Amino acid sequence: MQRRQLIQAAASATALGALAPFSAIAQAVDQVKIFYGFPAGSAGDSVARRVAEKLAGTPYSKISGFVENKPGAGGRIAIETLKNSPADGSVLALAPVSALAVYPYIYPNLTYKPEDVTQVSIGAIMFHGLAVGPAVPAEVKTLKDFLAWAKANPTQANYGTPGAGSMPHLLGALLGLRAGVELKQVPYRGTVPSITDLVGGQIAAAMNPSGDYLQHMKTGKVRVLATSGRKRSPYLPDVPTFTELGYPDVTSEEWFGFYAPAKTPAATIATANAAITAALKDKTVIDALAIVGLVARGSTPQEMAADQKAEYERWGPLVKQIGFTAES
Numbered sequence: 276m277q278r279r280q281l282i283q284a285a286a287s288a289t290a291l292g293a294l295a296p297f298s299a300i301a302q303a304v305d306q307v308k309i310f311y312g313f314p315a316g317s318a319g320d321s322v323a324r325r326v327a328e329k330l331a332g333t334p335y336s337k338i339s340g341f342v343e344n345k346p347g348a349g350g351r352i353a354i355e356t357l358k359n360s361p362a363d364g365s366v367l368a369l370a371p372v373s374a375l376a377v378y379p380y381i382y383p384n385l386t387y388k389p390e391d392v393t394q395v396s397i398g399a400i401m402f403h404g405l406a407v408g409p410a411v412p413a414e415v416k417t418l419k420d421f422l423a424w425a426k427a428n429p430t431q432a433n434y435g436t437p438g439a440g441s442m443p444h445l446l447g448a449l450l451g452l453r454a455g456v457e458l459k460q461v462p463y464r465g466t467v468p469s470i471t472d473l474v475g476g477q478i479a480a481a482m483n484p485s486g487d488y489l490q491h492m493k494t495g496k497v498r499v500l501a502t503s504g505r506k507r508s509p510y511l512p513d514v515p516t517f518t519e520l521g522y523p524d525v526t527s528e529e530w531f532g533f534y535a536p537a538k539t540p541a542a543t544i545a546t547a548n549a550a551i552t553a554a555l556k557d558k559t560v561i562d563a564l565a566i567v568g569l570v571a572r573g574s575t576p577q578e579m580a581a582d583q584k585a586e587y588e589r590w591g592p593l594v595k596q597i598g599f600t601a602e603s
Contacts, residue, residue: 303333303546307340309533310357310368312350313437313465318486318567319531320344322398323369325563326533329554335364335546346464349438350374351386354534358391362536364543369398372530373442376586380594381440382601389587394579395533395544396551399569403443403503403527404485404514405434405450408473409496411480418500418520421480426456433459435469435481440601442529443482445590446503448597450517450525473497484529485511486568503527510568524593530572532579544576 307330311323320342327340345352353368354375360366375389407421410431415424425432436444439462451458458480463469466483473481474496485508491497501517502508503526517525533551535544552573554560561571574582 303335303337304363304365305336306338307336307364307547308366309340309342310345310353310366311342312345312348312353312368312370312374314346314467315342315344317437317466318401318484318564318569319369319371319399321564321567322531322569322571325560326398326551326554329557329560330550333550333553335550340367347438349378349441349462351378351382354392355386357534357536358387360536362538362540364535364539364547366536367395367547368392368534369531370534371442372532372583372586373440373445373590375534376583377442377445377590377594378440379587380591381599384601389583391537392534393537393539393544394576394583395535396548396555396576397572397574397579397582398531398533398551398555399564400528400530400572401484401486401569402508402511403446403482403529404488404499404508404511405447405480405482405501405517406473406485406488406497406499407480408476408478408498410476410478416498416500418515418517421500422454422456425458425479429457431479432457433461433478433480435461435463435473435478435483437466437469437483438462438464440599442527443484445594445597445599446517446525446527447482448599449593450522452597453522453525470497484568485514486566489566489568503529508568509570510565530582531569532583548573548576 309323323342330336331339357368415421434447444460466487469481472478485502488497499514502514555571555573564571
């Protein structure tokens with residue numbers, strides 16, 4: 276009897292020893308830091324903050340996460356910082372897919388590689404939009420009108436973007452290429468300053484996530500002429516898509532996604548994914564993102580990786596046609 280008890284005790288100890296590393300990996304972190312590579316107040320910033328608030332008390336995090344903005348370089352700074360962060364689940368980054376799927380074509384000396392980070396979950400889908408402000412005559416009401424005005428006024432034909440090499444920049448460049456109109460990009464450190472200058476009349480137009488225009492459209496100072504989705508934005512149902520207007524490859528339903536450092540254990544990724552996707556199903560989060568024109572949408576890490584790969588393969592030839600690199 277005593278021998279049998281010793282054997283059972285030894286077997287139990289072995290089983291517990293085998294499980295211990297996995298339970299340690301999945302143990303909740305005290306607090307999650309989320310890097311976001313653009314200024315506070317932008318649409319993507321809302322994704323990071325709304326999700327961070329909902330992480331408290333989950334198997335992933337003991338308390339709410341906090342967001343650290345690292346604006347500049349088209350969001351690259353956040354990815355660069357994440358790359359060198361602890362791979363223990365305590366640090367994530369929210370980034371547009373272009374930072375991983377498009378930037379490798381644009382920046383020959385990019386300081387990170389896509390494999391330096393790993394996918395956790397998509398956070399939200401955005402539709403980019405071309406808008407004009409008070410620097411453009413009021414009679415310019417359609418995309419066709421704007422392109423005609425830009426061709427007739429080449430010195431004023433500019434558009435602000437969240438940064439050189441960003442998806443809005445590439446969409447604007449592709450539009451100009453397809454329309455045969457030279458549109459000069461004016462890069463900013465995020466969407467907020469570009470829209471401030473658009474509303475103030477310092478620039479003629481801007482290409483940004485369309486949700487960032489919503490509050491300014493109410494005042495009549497901003498007119499959105501076209502959006503980049505495959506279908507019309509649910510928040511701007513009266514605004515046609517570029518596809519409808521004859522520019523089918525000026526299309527992007529870009530997403531913001533949550534990433535972790537590359538060596539983060541799979542169990543930790545799974546725990547983080549469960550907490551993030553649950554947050555994105557919360558009605559308060561869905562409603563808050565709708566206000567800034569974003570569609571809350573979670574995913575598995577595998578779905579996110581597959582979509583990133585598809586975007587990488589699609590944009591390679593287009594970037595080559597546009598002819599933009601960081602050295603150009």
